[in-house]
Amino acid sequence: QVQLVESGGGLVQAGGSLRLSCAASGRTISSYAMGWFRQAPGKEREFVATISWNGGSTYYADSVKGRFTISRDKAKNTVYLQMNNLKPEDTAVYYCATTTFRVVSTTSTRYQYWGQGTQVTVSS
Numbered sequence: 001q002v003q004l005v006e007s008g009g010g011l012v013q014a015g016g017s018l019r020l021s022c023a024a025s026g027r028t029i030s031s032y033a034m035g036w037f038r039q040a041p042g043k044e045r046e047f048v049a050t051i052s053w054n055g056g057s058t059y060y061a062d063s064v065k066g067r068f069t070i071s072r073d074k075a076k077n078t079v080y081l082q083m084n085n086l087k088p089e090d091t092a093v094y095y096c097a098t099t100t101f102r103v104v105s106t107t108s109t110r111y112q113y114w115g116q117g118t119q120v121t122v123s124s
Helices: none
Strands: 003-007 010-013 018-025 034-039 046-051 058-060 068-073 078-083 092-099 111-114 118-123
Touching: 003 092, 003 111, 018 034, 018 092, 018 118, 034 068, 034 078, 046 068, 046 078, 058 068, 078 092
Parallel strands: 010 118
Antiparallel strands: 003 018, 018 078, 034 046, 034 092, 046 058, 068 078, 092 111, 092 118
């Protein structure tokens, strides 16, 4: 069993930055790909970014490419999402999740464990 806890969300003005963290406990996540998803009010959960088990491969949704960066620290069993140049349309609850595979995936059904989410609100 893996427990994932996100942190770092908050209220920021458009153009600002936030860094989300996802700390894992209960089992190491170093052997598995990780991902970030988000869900805005009234919308379905959508893929944001994913990183392979060794950090060698990353993939982003077109809507965040060039603005967001996913990374991981194996020693801290933690995954990060650096979000720059935030836009009002980035407002959502952000979730981290872990797969049981090593390769990146944009499909939520391939992710086994999920955090409780952290709210990101971007004001215009």
